Structure formats: C-alpha cells, structure tokens
Amino acid sequence: MGLAADLILSARLRAGLSQRELARRAGTSQSTLNRYERGKVEPSLRTVNRLVHACGLELRTTLAEPDPHDAILVQESLDLTPEERLAKLTSWSRFVAASRTAKD
Amino acid sequence: MAQFDPAAILRVLTEHGVVFVVVGHTAAILHGSPTVTDDVDVTPARDIDNAERLYEALTSMHAVHRVPNAAPVDPLPVDERDFLRWQAQSYTTDFGPLDVVPFTVGVGGYEAVAAQAQTFDVGGVRISVASLDDVIASKEALGRPKDRSQLPALYATRAALLARQNEGSDANEGPSQAEM
Numbered sequence: 131m132g133l134a135a136d137l138i139l140s141a142r143l144r145a146g147l148s149q150r151e152l153a154r155r156a157g158t159s160q161s162t163l164n165r166y167e168r169g170k171v172e173p174s175l176r177t178v179n180r181l182v183h184a185c186g187l188e189l190r191t192t193l194a195e196p197d198p199h200d201a202i203l204v205q206e207s208l209d210l211t212p213e214e215r216l217a218k219l220t221s222w223s224r225f226v227a228a229s230r231t232a233k234d
Numbered sequence: 235m236a237q238f239d240p241a242a243i244l245r246v247l248t249e250h251g252v253v254f255v256v257v258g259h260t261a262a263i264l265h266g267s268p269t270v271t272d273d274v275d276v277t278p279a280r281d282i283d284n285a286e287r288l289y290e291a292l293t294s295m296h297a298v299h300r301v302p303n304a305a306p307v308d309p310l311p312v313d314e315r316d317f318l319r320w321q322a323q324s325y326t327t328d329f330g331p332l333d334v335v336p337f338t339v340g341v342g343g344y345e346a347v348a349a350q351a352q353t354f355d356v357g358g359v360r361i362s363v364a365s366l367d368d369v370i371a372s373k374e375a376l377g378r379p380k381d382r383s384q385l386p387a388l389y390a391t392r393a394a395l396l397a398r399q400n401e402g403s404d405a406n407e408g409p410s411q412a413e414m
Contacts, residue, residue, distance in 0.1 A: 136382065168377070169374065200268075200386070200387065200390055201390065201394070203268035203387075204266065204267075204268055204387070204390050204391050205394060206268065207266045207267065207268035207391070208266040208391075208394055208395065208398065210266070212354040212356050212361075213241065213355075213356045213357045215263050215264060215266065216240050216241045216244075216260075216264070216356060219238070219260075219263055219270060219271070220237070220238060220240065220241070222270050223237065223238035223270075223272060223330070224237055224238075227238075
C-alpha cells in the first residue's frame with residue numbers, strides 16, 4: 131500500500147462513506163475503488179484528487195526537505211544482530227512497564 | 235505482570251522441540267524494523283505431535299489464556315488438539331504475551347509461511363522467521379489502523395535491506411548471516 135491508498139481510505143473514512151457510496155459519487159466502480167484502497171492499482175494524482183473531492187475534502191500538498199530520522203533508525207537497527215534487536219525490545223518493554231509503575 | 239522477554243519465549247519453544255515460525259511484528263523486528271511490539275506471534279506446524287510439544291512448552295511457561303479486559307483464564311486447554319484448530323489463541327506466560335496464530339491473513343497456514351521463512355541465530359538458538367515480504371503482505375491484507383501505521387517502517391526496512399544486499403555489505407548481520 132502507498133500514499134494514494136492511504137489518502138483515499140483516510141478521506142473515505144473521514145467522510146463516513148462506504149466504498150459503494152464513494153464509488154457512486156466519484157463515478158467509478160466499487161471494485162476499482164477497492165483496488166485503489168488496497169494498493170493493488172496506483173491511481174493518478176488527478177484520480178486521487180477527484181476521490182478526495184467526492185468525500186467533501188480537498189487535497190493539499192507542500193514541499194519539504196527530506197527528514198532522515200526514520201532512515202537513520204532503520205540503519206541503526208540493521209546494524210544490530212537479531213539477538214540484540216530482541217534484547218532492545220525487552221529493554222523497551224521494561225522501560226514502559228517502569229514508567230507505568232512510576233505514574234501510579 | 236511478567237517482564238516481556240521474547241528471546242526467552244522463543245528459546246522455551248525451541249527447547250521443547252516445537253516446530254514453528256515467528257510471524258507478526260516480532261518477525262519484522264528480527265529483520266531489523268526499528269519498531270516495537272508487546273507480544274510474540276508464532277505459527278506452529280499443525281500436527282498432533284507438534285501440538286503436544288507446544289502444549290508442554292506453554293505449560294512450562296505457566297501460560298494462561300489472555301482475554302482482553304478480563305482476568306486471565308486458567309487453566310490451559312487440556313486437549314492439545316485445540317492447537318490444531320484455525321483460531322488464534324492468546325496467552326500470558328512467564329515471559330510475557332504469546333499468540334499462537336495458525337493462519338496468517340494474506341499468506342496462509344504454516345506451510346505457506348515456512349516456505350519463505352528465514353533462519354536467524356538468536357543467542358545460539360536457531361529460529362525460523364517469516365520473511366519480511368510475508369509480514370508486509372499480512373499487514374497490508376489486515377488493513378487495520380495499527381497495521382497500516384506500521385507499514386512505512388516495514389517498507390523502509392525492506393528497502394534498506396535490499397540496498398545492503400545489493401551493495402554486498404559485510405556489515406549486514408541480518409538475514410545474510412542468518413542464512414548460513
């Protein structure tokens with residue numbers, strides 16, 4: 131699934147529409163809409179915009195500098211062994227548990 | 235509440251000879267996804283002997299059924315044939331939550347998951363882990379909000395793994411080393 135699928139599904143859910151109703155409003159078929167939402171077919175930007183409009187919303191986009199934060203996290207994780215990855219998960223779980231206790 | 239120790243859960247299952255594949259988000263983490271989870275999901279081979287071994291392993295970890303918003307239900311089902319059914323079953327163990335998932339949405343049962351699984355060495359214990367492609371396919375098929383929110387990190391992990399494999403990097407201590 132990608133950005134288009136997420137945008138279409140989010141817009142439909144936000145508008146409280148069923149797939150059938152949105153497909154009717156947008157002049158497409160429910161099966162096509164379902165393929166868009168599941169990422170099986172990549173719609174054009176124009177189609178995404180049309181579907182978003184059919185939900186009573188508008189699509190706004192802006193340009194931004196890339197954020198390397200997530201890529202850094204992935205690389206740091208790949209540098210660990212599988213054992214170290216599970217150990218890190220255990221440590222995180224203990225931290226969360228301790229935080230809950232402290233709040234009590 | 236028991237401290238979550240996924241490595242211990244996997245070690246106990248292996249020591250009891252249970253044939254299984256790690257699935258779900260723990261599998262993704264083993265592949266290198268920089269995300270977290272609070273339970274271990276496994277898909278066991280579905281035969282009566284393995285069901286008996288799984289029952290013994292769960293018993294050794296003092297497993298009790300995990301029911302949302304309710305106190306744990308005790309005891310374990312006395313019939314290991316329960317593990318031959320298709321329903322997922324959730325347990326709380328000495329080492330934290332464990333889900334037995336006979337069928338992975340978007341992938342299939344044990345045979346389908348095992349066909350693409352990779353072997354990881356976790357502290358000297360060799361563990362069969364669902365492929366990252368299968369983990370992603372499952373979360374895409376499930377499509378729940380929590381699954382969709384995890385997908386960007388999984389896609390990024392897969393892309394980074396492919397990039398490392400293409401570079402032939404010796405620094406990759408994930409699947410390439412595990413496939414020895």
